[in-house]
Amino acid sequence: EDIRVDSEHLGREIPIRASITDQSASMYGLSCVQKGDMKLTMGTGSFMDVNTSDKPHASLEGLYPLVGWQFSSHKSRPVYLVEGSSYGTGGLIEFCKSKGLFSTLEETSDLASSVPNSGGVVFAMGFSGLQDPAMQEPGSIMGFLHQSESTERAHLVRALLESVAFRVKQIYDTMLKETEFQFKTIRVDGGCSRNDFLCQLIADLTRVRVWRPSQTESSIVGVAKLISDCERSDRLDHPVEEQDEVEVDGTEFLPRLELYEQHMSMYTVWNMEMSVCWCSDTTQMRFEHESPASKSALLSHDGSWF
Structure with a gap:
């Protein structure tokens, strides 16, 4: 049964199709749906997240596990993230x-x-x-x-x-130390990601390709995609989170070794x-x-x- 907003508040009952936190929505909006996918949000803080699939990551170095998303469909499984952050x-x-x-x-x-x-x-x-x-x-x-x-x-x-x-x-070095992943791309979003110098320097330091979408506010994109996928999740013959990654229009920063x-x-x-x-x-x-x-x-x- 749908969860709905009471009609007393908005004049009509509105179904709530999805509930997701900021960084999880950003991951989904950047199509970081495969195990080992990494994104970096640079806004109020710097938040680096990695998709660890259905296994939460226990850290000894200050990283912390997050729930990414899970669809209500019986075909779906929970997806977890591991995050490192720098506030301010x-x-x-x-x-x-x-x-x-x-x-x-x-x-x-x-x-x-x-x-x-x-x-x-x-x-x-x-x-x-x-x-x-x-x-x-x-x-x-x-x-x-x-x-x-x-x-x-x-x-x-x-x-x-x-x-x-x-x-x-x-944070990136800690991710390398604690996980088994070898990262090929860091997808970035957030207001500070619009700075070309910063994105290029991150690519140079990590020796990993950095990719920035033309729309850098990925959380709202993730919510919209999640709602759309929730509507059709029951009709899919495979879990949504195992679909192919999609990179839309954006800018690529290659490491200068x-x-x-x-x-x-x-x-x-x-x-x-x-x-x-x-x-x-x-x-x-x-x-x-x-x-x-x-x-x-x-x-x-x-x-x-x-």
Whole structure:
């Protein structure tokens, strides 16, 4: 029997055909319906998910299992996902935008590409804490490290975008370590995925093809597809989730293997600096290792620079 919205609320009874969470809907919208398919949503946070088919994944490194979807049809089986996340991606970009570093996210791609590297600048990200894998310091703070007199706005923007890609690299490496999958494509969506520099850097760091659909809001697409498939699931001779993957119009980013070592060198520096500092209140800072560059870093906390 159908579940329906009470007519008192909307004037008529409306059947509820599907109920699904954000990241699961995104997976379905990106056609990540085969075991081992991977997607990356970069919006309010960075969420990397992998289809583990009918077996939930138990993690020792901070990843967590999710229910993907299941159709009511007796032919269907539950599909599970494993997820790694980094909160605050959109928040830190909006924060830097509010401080006048750039006007729109779109312009940051050209700015970051206008310089060959970040000029040694590292952006330590810590909005909303740092989720596993890697660090979960509740008092972590954010800021630009290793600035000099030659630092330009383009270097800061590049360091900011690199930090987002480096967090994705951490999560990706954990996925490789914990699962048996060898990933061939990372499908991306979310507002930040519209940044070409970011997508290309992720492809370079992971050495995996990145594919971005022309419609980057995949969750709503997933809900629409799910409702459509629910309507016809009883008529199929095989489960919906075992159908062929479909890639509609989009943009492909292929890894530039010749740049891998260069990017990894900066990634190593960033990894080290991410353990430099965190604070227990608005004034106290603790350094796990100290260096002149760290001591002179420009840091932000609670929306202010100090």
